[in-house]
Amino acid sequence: MPPKNHSLIEGKHSADASVFNDMKDMSGKPQPEPQSHLRAEAQGFLDSMASDKNAHQALDRVGGMESRLRAISDEIEQSGTYTHTAEELQFGARLAWRNSNRCIGRHLWRSLEVRDLRTLHTEDDATDAITGALKRHLKDAFNGGRIKSIISVFAPRRPGSADAVRIDNHQLTRYAGFRLDDGRVLGDPDSLALTDACLAQGWKPSTQTPFTPLPWQFILEGQRTRIQEVFKEQPDLFQEVHLTHPEMSSFDALNLKWYAVPLLADMAMKIGGIVYPFAPFNGYYMGTEIGARNLADQHRYNVLPSVAKVMGLDDSSNRTLWRDRALVELNRAVLHSFDQAGVTVGDHHALGEQFEAFCKAEERKDRDVKGDWSWLSPPISASQTPQFHREFDNEVVQHTNFFYQHSNPKPTEKSSGCPFHL
Ligand code: ARG
Numbered sequence: 001m002p003p004k005n006h007s008l009i010e011g012k013h014s015a016d017a018s019v020f021n022d023m024k025d026m027s028g029k030p031q032p033e034p035q036s037h038l039r040a041e042a043q044g045f046l047d048s049m050a051s052d053k054n055a056h057q058a059l060d061r062v063g064g065m066e067s068r069l070r071a072i073s074d075e076i077e078q079s080g081t082y083t084h085t086a087e088e089l090q091f092g093a094r095l096a097w098r099n100s101n102r103c104i105g106r107h108l109w110r111s112l113e114v115r116d117l118r119t120l121h122t123e124d125d126a127t128d129a130i131t132g133a134l135k136r137h138l139k140d141a142f143n144g145g146r147i148k149s150i151i152s153v154f155a156p157r158r159p160g161s162a163d164a165v166r167i168d169n170h171q172l173t174r175y176a177g178f179r180l181d182d183g184r185v186l187g188d189p190d191s192l193a194l195t196d197a198c199l200a201q202g203w204k205p206s207t208q209t210p211f212t213p214l215p216w217q218f219i220l221e222g223q224r225t226r227i228q229e230v231f232k233e234q235p236d237l238f239q240e241v242h243l244t245h246p247e248m249s250s251f252d253a254l255n256l257k258w259y260a261v262p263l264l265a266d267m268a269m270k271i272g273g274i275v276y277p278f279a280p281f282n283g284y285y286m287g288t289e290i291g292a293r294n295l296a297d298q299h300r301y302n303v304l305p306s307v308a309k310v311m312g313l314d315d316s317s318n319r320t321l322w323r324d325r326a327l328v329e330l331n332r333a334v335l336h337s338f339d340q341a342g343v344t345v346g347d348h349h350a351l352g353e354q355f356e357a358f359c360k361a362e363e364r365k366d367r368d369v370k371g372d373w374s375w376l377s378p379p380i381s382a383s384q385t386p387q388f389h390r391e392f393d394n395e396v397v398q399h400t401n402f403f404y405q406h407s408n409p410k411p412t413e414k415s416s417g418c419p420f421h422l
Helices: 007-014 034-050 055-061 064-079 086-098 106-111 126-145 189-200 249-254 287-294 304-311 322-341 348-364
Strands: 113-116 150-153 165-167 177-179 185-187 218-220 240-242 257-259 268-271 274-276 401-403
Touching: 034 055, 034 064, 034 086, 055 064, 055 086, 086 106, 086 113, 086 150, 086 268, 086 401, 106 348, 113 126, 126 150, 126 218, 177 189, 185 189, 240 322, 249 304, 287 322, 304 322
Parallel strands: 113 150
Antiparallel strands: 165 218, 177 185, 240 257, 268 274, 268 401
């Protein structure tokens, strides 16, 4: 059954991804000492590792739980932090995915390829090295259309230091949003602030279109570097799918497209209490993210009125359900076009069934799947998927997960106490 509290649904309209988590409000509870808190989160993570059928072997290799915990405690005492082994990093990143309450694609968590780039920022030309690694990530993730899930993990946060690497971009591939004189936006309104910032930093896009790729803006040790115009130099890195409709040729005139790889770059990953402020990751798209949100939301591309026009629908009243009919055809176009282009895309029915199978498999292992109902139910035809008819406990596993974080890092910044942010 759907939750009674429908204010939950609002989150879906204000946020824009299917993988995010919220953090439970911990207000009222006295905060433990930072070091003992870190130790407790390390222990929480190691417990998950110890109970995993494969990962426990990695723990055995470093002398078992007790000995690893002792080493971690000593390191925390000396330095205020601790360092993951390569195997902890790999399992931890996968577990952070499995713990993401809002993600419907979690059944794939074990297949995540984890790239250990924790020391890349120490190279002579750090910006070049980082840009190169991210280009490789994008190319390998696209993988000729058979999209592969990858995470690139950069330096962890150190107490008292500015983050070694961060990026201003929400995703590595995304469209700019240009403010027009008449107050309208050309492109993605969600990118307005970043587009303004890039232009202020000296970005000179050769053309301004509804689909102009944004450049990358890194922040190394708190300092913004030069804008990286990766896609101007290598347009083929920005893989896109042009949208056509399986029957309606008039749909082509809308000139719609979307990019192939959703690669989130501004979330923090936490493993056993250690924060990785830059750990860009990708999966593949579920069609509705594009067809029922990015292109359809009234505060995003808002294309339904144009779709209705090419379909010849009567839009004189909401009760003709012209929006609903246009929405279905737009979503058919997204799935059809990705399929034609040979680019992986999930549909909400298949992903819904796969998620249901995942829940059942986890239950058989005595693991309770946490989830955020309002995100796991797709934005169209929700009642036709199993998630809609389930209830989920939305408690967020704190020690290992993905979190929103402040977009403008300052070395001395203190947490605002917002439950959605680290
Ligand atoms: N919803 C976001 C977008 O439309 C992407 C979030 C991640 N999605 C995913 N399938 N891994 O761009």
